[in-house]
Amino acid sequence: MIDIKNLQFGYSKKKVLFKDLSLGLEAGHIYGLLGKNGAGKTTLLKVIQGMLFATNGSCSVLGFNPKKREPNFLSDVFYIPEDIHTNDMRIRDFVAANAPFYPKFDLGSFLNYIREFEISYDEKLSSLSYGQKKKAIIAFGLATSCSVLILDEPTNGLDIPSKSQFRKIVASVATEERCIIISTHQVRDLDNLIDTVIVLDEGVVALNQPVDAITEKLVFKTVDVEKAPTAIYGESSLRGFTGVFHNANGEASKLDMEILFNSVLAQKSTIQQVFNNK
Numbered sequence: 001m002i003d004i005k006n007l008q009f010g011y012s013k014k015k016v017l018f019k020d021l022s023l024g025l026e027a028g029h030i031y032g033l034l035g036k037n038g039a040g041k042t043t044l045l046k047v048i049q050g051m052l053f054a055t056n057g058s059c060s061v062l063g064f065n066p067k068k069r070e071p072n073f074l075s076d077v078f079y080i081p082e083d084i085h086t087n088d089m090r091i092r093d094f095v096a097a098n099a100p101f102y103p104k105f106d107l108g109s110f111l112n113y114i115r116e117f118e119i120s121y122d123e124k125l126s127s128l129s130y131g132q133k134k135k136a137i138i139a140f141g142l143a144t145s146c147s148v149l150i151l152d153e154p155t156n157g158l159d160i161p162s163k164s165q166f167r168k169i170v171a172s173v174a175t176e177e178r179c180i181i182i183s184t185h186q187v188r189d190l191d192n193l194i195d196t197v198i199v200l201d202e203g204v205v206a207l208n209q210p211v212d213a214i215t216e217k218l219v220f221k222t223v224d225v226e227k228a229p230t231a232i233y234g235e236s237s238l239r240g241f242t243g244v245f246h247n248a249n250g251e252a253s254k255l256d257m258e259i260l261f262n263s264v265l266a267q268k269s270t271i272q273q274v275f276n277n278k
């Protein structure tokens with residue numbers, strides 16, 4: 001569905017962000033895109049959406065070259081940016097003005113989502129708080145029923161109840177035909193939502209693995225501090241040592257996204273070897 005090969009991109013010739021980035025994303029998945037500040041998550045999402053153009057390599061989305069910004073591409077890919085800027089209009093007028101660009105837009109779903117988020121259809125966007133505005137745009141984006149949904153830091157600015165409503169709504173729109181990409185630093189917000197973890201680091205995809213494969217090969221647990229040396233990576237806390245270990249005995253554990261992310265940055269080659277050894 002999204003096929004990126006040997007992508008090169010830099011905002012200037014001197015500062016190359018991606019030298020040789022390759023990534024394949026399929027329909028029927030919710031991807032969590034993680035990376036440090038400045039790793040290039042937003043840039044990559046903008047390349048996928050056709051807002052930034054690669055200097056070399058290829059990017060194909062739904063069979064289109066995003067760079068060409070063809071109407072049939074733009075009407076099937078929705079990008080929800082981290083920062084929302086809206087006109088001073090009522091939500092119903094925003095929908096009337098924008099929905100016609102998305103042939104699969106479903107007004108009934110939109111009304112359900114904003115009801116869930118406790119936002120009124122007749123509210124003026126300018127009178128909403130940042131978080132409420134963000135929820136209105138998230139609701140619109142999800143209601144477009146686009147085949148590719150890109151959410152850049154969607155939970156920033158959302159309060160605690162809204163984060164769980166967000167997870168519920170996104171899970172409800174996930175279908176076999178759709179590819180959802182969510183970038184975030186708030187890894188706990190993605191708990192039980194994403195099925196594949198992508199880590200971007202130093203201009204390349206350092207990890208791209210399904211949650212099932214991760215918990216099959218790795219085990220996340222808190223152990224006595226004496227056992228710390230057996231971990232691939234871990235962090236000491238008052239409760240003991242929480243870390244990630246080789247899963248030699250097929251132990252079941254819940255993915256700790258924060259520990260996984262830190263372990264990829266700290267022990268990249270060890271983690272990559274785990275997945276390269278079939």
Ligand SMILES: Nc1ncnc2c1ncn2[C@@H]1O[C@H](COP(=O)(O)OP(=O)(O)OP(=O)(O)O)[C@@H](O)[C@H]1O
Pocket residue numbers: 011017035036037038039040041042043044
């Ligand atoms: N318009 C721009 N002009 C020049 N450099 C830019 C521009 N936008 C981003 N950059 C630089 O590109 C790099 C990647 O930025 P990007 O916003 O893609 O990272 P990110 O992973 O989304 O970061 P964050 O987690 O902080 O949102 C950063 O070093 C940033 O300073």
